[in-house]
Amino acid sequence: MALVARPVSRAGLGLLALVPLGFLVVFFAWPVLAILKRGFVGNGVLTALAQGETWRLAWFTVAQAAGSTAIAVVGGMPLAFVLARVRLPGVGLMRTLVLVPFVLPTVVVGLAFRALWPDGGVLSIVLANAFFNVAVVARTVAGLWSHLDSRAEDAARALGASRWRAFRSVTLPALLPAITSAAAVVFLFCATSFGVVLVLGGARLRTLETEIYLRTENLLDLTGAAALSLVQIAAVLAALLLGAAARRRREIALKLRARGETARKPVKGEWWVVAAAIAVVGLLLTPIVALLIRSVSTEDGWSLAGYRALSSTGNAGTLQISGWGSAVNSLITATDATVLALVIGVSAAVLVVTLRRAPGRVPHGLAETMDAALMLPLGVSAVTVGFGYLVTLDALPGDLRTSPLLVPLAQALVIIPLIVRMVLPVLRSIDDRLRQAAATLGSGPLRVWREIDVPLAIRSVVAAAGFGYVVALGEFGATSFLARPQTPTLPVAIASLIGRPGQLNNQMAYAACALLMLVTAAAVVVIDRFGSGRVGEF
């Protein structure tokens, strides 16, 4: 090509790589490898790998995650359409409501699903996991959809294509990068879901994740856990590479437009899609309403005692601080985690894009490998990372093993992959010709970024931050292992309340869930506003 933007220097690339890679090496790869290494004594790992049981677990893990992902995509698409293309009263409320399930502690959702559907078995696990993740699909896809130029679709309609045909052959291909991105994230969340499987699987249904937990936490069988972790990582990597391959073939430069131009009142057949979306929201609200009812019911009728007790420290000091105090802690921790994850996630996304734009000067496939590696933290058990911290982090100055700083660090680890997944497609779909034009006019690489990439990508960054924030608010696995009793987050407080006998504790637990949902909804509204209401990339 004659018109190549002036290349970023190798030193610049190195500096850019240092932040995300350094963080992932220190706070992910090193602890995980250290704990796995302790399991490799003798040939126990090989023995465990040779057991049929291991592979049955792997098969069930992948199968239930695939099922949940499929349902989340099917349920999320009509919602995505409504959020992106429909102008009706209540759509804004829907945007917020859809995200609320995401933060509920898995044990609570598990209990709600058991109450609504005793002995649901595999199907209830699949549905509960989908319940958590519909939001990921809806908001990720809507983000891209609301910026798609609808003129291509209109042209197809003018040429006589039916509405469905135009969607299938014009819109759907353009949406695929967002759909596969969302599906990859959902798959990882479901493959490593712990609480849902434990509560709904009774003692019969087990996944790699639940078994790794048991082997590590209760039995300290690090050898068995290491073998299962290897299988888990292999399965996750395979799924990621499949996803990456699917994405690579489909990425096209899209014409992005402002959202306002694409939303309108639905016509004819589109009402069916709106009806489907409303049905999905209704289904999502069912367990939530059940939770709210639990929070105000007692043996002797309705009562707000749970809510009143929340402003104290509960029944005989269950909590060290009040429910409101936990809510404040949750907000502070999530803010720290999100800021940290943004710095690292955005620099990682920029790095991957830059590598792809610099063919010939970096080894082939490096960008794709990096892209997949960045997703790995979602596919590794929180308990593996938690115990890994215990055996490694004392080697760093300041012994971080018991530092309150670990909670936002561990949460950031979960959020970084999400931020990468949301920012990367947008960065990639920016038309390179714009950049080349700018370069031709004499802009250096940094100037090109500032003038072209940043304005186009900033919305997706804000949106990804919002999504990350919600994930951090609801994160329980790593947080419960690292949080300090002086500063519990709401999900941790809920878990300790629900683990005690007595009506008041139970009511308080559900009241705390209501508080968590309220805090989340408020945070989502603020972030959506901050993104000027037209963003909603997540």
Added chain:
Amino acid sequence: MRGKWSAAVVLGLTAALTTGCTLVGGGSDDSAASTVTLVTHDSWAAPQQVLDAFQQQTGIKIDVIKKGDAGALTNSLVLTKANPIGDVAYGVDSTFASRALGEGVFDSYTSPEADRGPQRYAVDSEHRLSAVDLGDVCLNVDTNWFAQKGIPAPTGYDDLTDPQYKDLLVVENPATSSPGLAFLLGTIAKYGEQGWQGYWQKLKDNGVKSDSGWEEAYSQDFSGSSGNGPRPIVVSYASSPAAEIGADGKPRTKALLDTCYRQVEYAGVLAGTKQPDKAHKVIDFLLSQQFQATVADNMYVYPARQGVDLPKGWAEAAPLPQSSASLPGDQVQAGRERWIGQWRSLLGQ
């Protein structure tokens, strides 16, 4: 990455994190000198004023770190024994004590308070663990349910195999739940290593249901709690009825005191602590009258110290079981994984 590289990355990152971050809670050195770190389990709860009073008396601030349940706590201590994450640990129970002792996690210390009752539960001739409290796992029954149905409530293990109690019992999976494991150990103590599987086969034939965790079993499947579930017999704690006292002041549930398995929770000084004297003071505090008086209300367990009054209502609703079973720690240590495996295949779980 080459060696130099990774070292540089680690150094650079740590420097950035420790200098630039507002979150690091490390105070100045003089305050760190009077802080003792207590590593404990998720159920830890203590009134702040009692901790503050201790700080007033001794100048020692107790910094609490929770590490999951008793099993996760023990394993965290084992993994970090070369460089412990605290000075004192509380919450290793009789089920896990032998693992912790075998791994050399604790140092010897005999508290002057130990002869006030805790010595009765000593597990170790070297006095590395001091008993703090007892958490007895027993069957709980919904007394109203049985009264309404006109069936006598069961009283012991053998009753549960009686056809009139078919489909009424819910237990927890011993692989995933500590009360579930305690109940399994109770049946092994009762029927022996040869006989327990025969007993569980009868329970299975009589429709026993097993859940992953105490929350599902107690707050959802059990009829006597706020969940109003379908089953009136559940595996829970001797103390649970104290939390189920109705508006009329009467307990709605009852623990069957002939089906209890005793789990003692211990505290000990972590080997390698840099401040053994202060750690000893914290152990003394955990065994003291002031702290022992709080454990029942805050953690639903019974004080190990003699002469500590139980809260109002416990005498009737949740008296301390007098004839609890327990198995020797090394027998549990040796058998646990095998028994859980056998239980799983027996129950088809």
